């Protein structure tokens with residue numbers, strides 16, 4: 001019998017990455033002679049991948065009109081971000097205990113993020129989280145990425161699991177749309193980054209505290225089993 005697969009988004013779900021993501025963005029905008037973005041606004045730019053974040057931040061200031069300009073600024077962003085990737089970013093409270101719980105139950109664990117794969121692994125390595133996961137997939141792992149449902153479905157299969165016996169944990173519209181399209185139940189974590197209020201996105205569950213995650217996941221898996 002296939003073990004259940006628990007799939008985590010990364011930014012805003014496993015790790016509170018905004019201090020380093022937005023810190024790098026502020027540095028870059030200053031270096032470009034532009035105004036810093038508002039912190040709350042900037043947080044909500046996270047979740048679609050780093051290049052779309054840079055593109056939107058430049059557009060908010062009337063810049064980034066050509067693909068060459070976006071590519072060039074993005075290149076500099078990645079170099080700077082990589083240097084401080086885990087300087088202030090930390091796992092959310094309760095998440096490591098939840099991962100240990102799922103592993104002890106024999107469940108398969110995976111990361112499905114829109115971060116570049118290399119950067120996702122580097123961040124997880126620096127925070128000693130990589131060892132928890134069967135597979136880590138990023139923006140550039142497959143020909144498609146979230147919100148395309150196949151990013152999630154391929155991740156579950158590559159972890160050795162079955163999409164009919166899986167739960168995703170995510171924080172943004174991107175994750176919720178992905179899971180809904182893949183017909184995988186989703187737990188929306190309220191501590192992350194979302195431009196749209198979570199209740200408007202209709203996730204299966206909204207969770208405020210990861211100490212409640214094992215019981216929530218068990219409930220969703222039981223519901224999926226009788227569907």
Ligand SMILES: O=C(O)COP(=O)(O)O
Pocket residue numbers: 009010011012045046047048049050053112113114115172
């Ligand atoms: O926007 C990003 O860089 C990636 O974000 P994610 O880990 O929430 O998919």
Ligand SMILES: [Mg+2]
Pocket residue numbers: 009010011012013046047170171172192193
């Ligand atoms: Mg996220």
